[in-house]
Every structure is written in structure tokens, then in C-alpha cells.
Amino acid sequence: MALLTRLQRVVTSETPGSVGVAALLTACLVAPTLLRLALDPVLGPTLWYPTYYPAVLIGTLLLGARAGVLLTLLSALTVSYLFVPPRHVLTLSGRDLAGALVFLSAAGVIVLAAALLRTALRRLQAAHEREGLLNAELQHRMKNTLAVIQGLVAQTARRGDDPKAFMHALEGRLGALGSAHDLLSSGRWEMCELPELAQRALAPFQDGGRIVIDGPACALAAECCVPLVLALHELATNAVKYGALSVPLGTASVTWRPDGDVIVLTWAERGGPPVVAPVRRGMGSRLLKRQAGLEAVDLRFAPEGVACEIGVRPAAP
Helix, strand or coil: HHHHHHHHHCCCCCCCHHHHHHHHHHHHHHHHHHHHHHHHHHHHHCCCCCCCHHHHHEEEEEEEEHHHHHHHHHHHHHHHCCCCCEEEECCCCCCHHHHHHHHHHHHHHHHHHHHHHHHHHHHHHHHHHHHHHHHHHHHHHHHHHHHHHHHHHHHCCCCCHHHHHHHHHHHHHHHHHHHHHHHHCCCCCEEEECCHHHHHHHHHHCCCCCCCEEEEEEEEHHHHHHHHHHHHHHHHHHHCCCCHHHHCCEEEEEEEEEEEEEEEEEEEEEECCCCCCCCCCCCHHHCCCCCCCCCCEEEEEEECCCEEEEEEEECCC
């Protein structure tokens, strides 16, 4: 298991640049050639290729299938020139071609197996990283949910002293909060639309229309939907905890407009407590930065209120 973990770490490390790739290919060609020269008295004039199979395997694992194929061809040419009699001459005799064909076939199987293993290890690593992010996000959302519920209770309590009205309003808001979490956990959509997405995501935070949602109807690309919902949910959560929605007269607005190839969505808060930029960024900052599905994110802690511009791509026609 430890060996597999080390192999996974090596295979999934960042691919080197062109110079690094050339250096690795050269090493995978020179090392077996030097080893074959050293073993020449033992292997004799017939066993030409044994030292090259491990090199093809290592090269494919480290650099991928294309590098493995290139390394296989270079190895065949090197062996034909250095070790196949008459040496230091490229010949096309039937025996030479038969030996090269056997090597190419065996090395091709090695390249295919190593490429599949490389793909599996990289996917496994990506799954582990995604699992870690999801666990961190789950913990963050649980904490945020408790804070949102506290904020919703405080907001609802300001509306009057009637216990029945209080319970009715609170139940409705908690139901809307559950609906928003259903929206977050719905996974991948073929398409989502504004303003529906914004209305559903921000429904738990509406307190007598304190969040104004305004913009033309438009469809968004599938990969933008969940990241945008998470971003809006994070902005509204922070507004309830610390920003404009934490005080009775504070408001927020969500507007959007086409801008070239993207749609720019703007969140703006007004009437809240004095804004202080956070010294430390937590899990929520990961949701409010450029990432897959969000073309651009510009979060500003302006004195008059937090503002954030988010660029998303429209759905293909």
C-alpha cells in the first residue's frame, strides 16, 4: 500500500516543462543503453531489448502514452544501430525486422498498460482531492447553516410579538433554506436560468424584499450553476452574519448584465454596519474566487458595503 501511495504521488506530480520532458526522455533512453552495453558480454549478440522494457514502462508512467510511444520507437532505432549485427549500421534484414516487430508489440502492450495505470492513479488522486474539498465545504456549510438559522430567527423576531405569526414566518424561511440546500446538492444541470437561480438561492435570506433581484432573463452554462449558487449563498450568509442583512435597515441587491462573452453579476450591500476587510480568509473565500464555472470574481470591501462582481458564461445557443 505504501508503494502504491508513493507511485501515485510520483505519477500525479506536476508534469515538467519541455526541457524537463526532453531530459527525462533522454535519461530513459541513455540509461538502458548504458546498461545494455555493460551487460553485452553476458547477453551476447541476440538479447538486444531486455533493458529497454523497464525504461518504456517508467517513461510512460511519468510522461504519458505519447512519450512512451516515442521512447519505444527511439529505443528500437538505438538497438538496431548499436546492438543488432552488423553493429553501427541500420539494416533492414528479415531477422532484424522480426526482432524489432516483437519488441514494438511487447513495448506497445507495456505502454498501453502503463498509460491506463497512469490515468487510474491520476483519477484516484483527483477523487481524493475532491473528497477533501467536499468534506471541508460540508463542515463550512454546516457552520454557516447554524449561523444563518440564528440570523433568520433574529430577523423574524423583529417583525412583531405574535407567536403564531413568528412561527409561521420562521417555518417558511427554514423551508426556503432547505430548498436552497436542495438546489446546492442537485449536482449537475444541463442548464440553469436567471433570475430563477438567484431567487431560489436567496429565498431564505429575503426579509420583506430586502434583497433586490433584477436583470434580464438568461440561461447559464451548466458548469456555472452550482458555483454561482454557492457564491450567492456565501455572500448572503456573510451579509446575515456580519453585513447589511444583520441590521434592520440594511439591504442588498443582485443585478446582472451581458458584457461581451460573459454575464457579469453584481452583489452590492448598503445600509449595514461599517465594513472591515477580514484579516484572515476562511473556507468561504474558496467559493468567492475564480474557479471552474466562474470566469472572474472581484470581491471588494468598500466602506459603503461589500460588493462582488462575478463573471459567468451564458449557455450555448
